[in-house]
Amino acid sequence: MSAHPIIQVDDLDVYYGTSQILFGVALSVRPGETMALLGRNGAGKSTTMKAIMGLAPARRGRVMLRGCSISGLRPHHIARAGLGFVPEDRQIFSDHTVEDNLVIAQKKGPEGQDEWSVRRVYDVFPLLEPLRHRVAGRLSGGEQQMLAIARTLMGNPVLLLLDEPSEGLAPIIVQRISELLGQLRGSGATVLIAEQNMHFCLGLASHATVIDKGQIVYSATIEELKANDNIRQRYLAL
Numbered sequence: 001m002s003a004h005p006i007i008q009v010d011d012l013d014v015y016y017g018t019s020q021i022l023f024g025v026a027l028s029v030r031p032g033e034t035m036a037l038l039g040r041n042g043a044g045k046s047t048t049m050k051a052i053m054g055l056a057p058a059r060r061g062r063v064m065l066r067g068c069s070i071s072g073l074r075p076h077h078i079a080r081a082g083l084g085f086v087p088e089d090r091q092i093f094s095d096h097t098v099e100d101n102l103v104i105a106q107k108k109g110p111e112g113q114d115e116w117s118v119r120r121v122y123d124v125f126p127l128l129e130p131l132r133h134r135v136a137g138r139l140s141g142g143e144q145q146m147l148a149i150a151r152t153l154m155g156n157p158v159l160l161l162l163d164e165p166s167e168g169l170a171p172i173i174v175q176r177i178s179e180l181l182g183q184l185r186g187s188g189a190t191v192l193i194a195e196q197n198m199h200f201c202l203g204l205a206s207h208a209t210v211i212d213k214g215q216i217v218y219s220a221t222i223e224e225l226k227a228n229d230n231i232r233q234r235y236l237a238l
């Protein structure tokens with residue numbers, strides 16, 4: 001495995017107004033890894049994702065994408081540099097069809113990567129194909145989440161960031177999305193998933209980083225986390 005992380009976050013401090021939300025957050029994701037950023041509600045997962053994407057201002061620290069700083073860049077430049085973000089609210093075009101959402105999002109990656117096409121999306125997300133002419137706003141929550149992920153992949157990102165992809169979805173759909181993400185990992189994708197639902201991540205992530213009260217408290221392989229009752233009970237039990 002390559003020694004150079006795709007993304008490396010160092011010493012990140014983020015404030016909302018005068019309240020400090022993140023305290024020296026550090027994490028890194030290497031090529032082909034699926035990193036779960038785990039923590040309870042309010043721990044700072046979304047803020048970390050937003051800080052990486054340039055959507056929350058970091059007062060200190062830096063974010064390196066394949067060795068180059070992206071700190072201070074605007075969100076659309078960060079996206080163009082190869083970070084594909086699926087936010088909690090998914091942000092699909094609800095008035096457009098499934099297929100239009102995919103076509104609109106199609107662009108090459110930062111080095112001209114173009115492995116994602118509408119055809120490949122339908123191969124990987126077979127549930128979306130029969131819905132191709134359906135208006136996205138009419139889809140179920142699970143279908144919308146799949147579309148949001150698929151749409152982001154159409155931009156050929158070097159890192160896919162997912163904020164709570166399992167949130168609010170029925171268990172059967174959560175299972176489907178977990179399988180899809182497992183399949184993406186198998187195809188070599190590099191993924192950072194923020195989740196409160198540890199069980200969703202245990203079967204699909206390769207690594208885990210745990211955040212609590214804005215601080216990273218643990219980082220290891222997923223097998224090590226599975227074996228660590230103390231950390232799971234202390235920071236991840238509901």
Ligand SMILES: Nc1ncnc2c1ncn2[C@@H]1O[C@H](COP(=O)(O)OP(=O)(O)O)[C@@H](O)[C@H]1O
Pocket residue numbers: 016021039040041042043044045046047048
């Ligand atoms: N826009 C905001 N303004 C002020 N405080 C916020 C804002 N967004 C989040 N927070 C606070 O920051 C902390 C971390 O939130 P967040 O990153 O959303 O946590 P998580 O995604 O882990 O649930 C929480 O205490 C939350 O109340």
Ligand SMILES: [Mg+2]
Pocket residue numbers: 045046047088163164
């Ligand atoms: Mg969140």
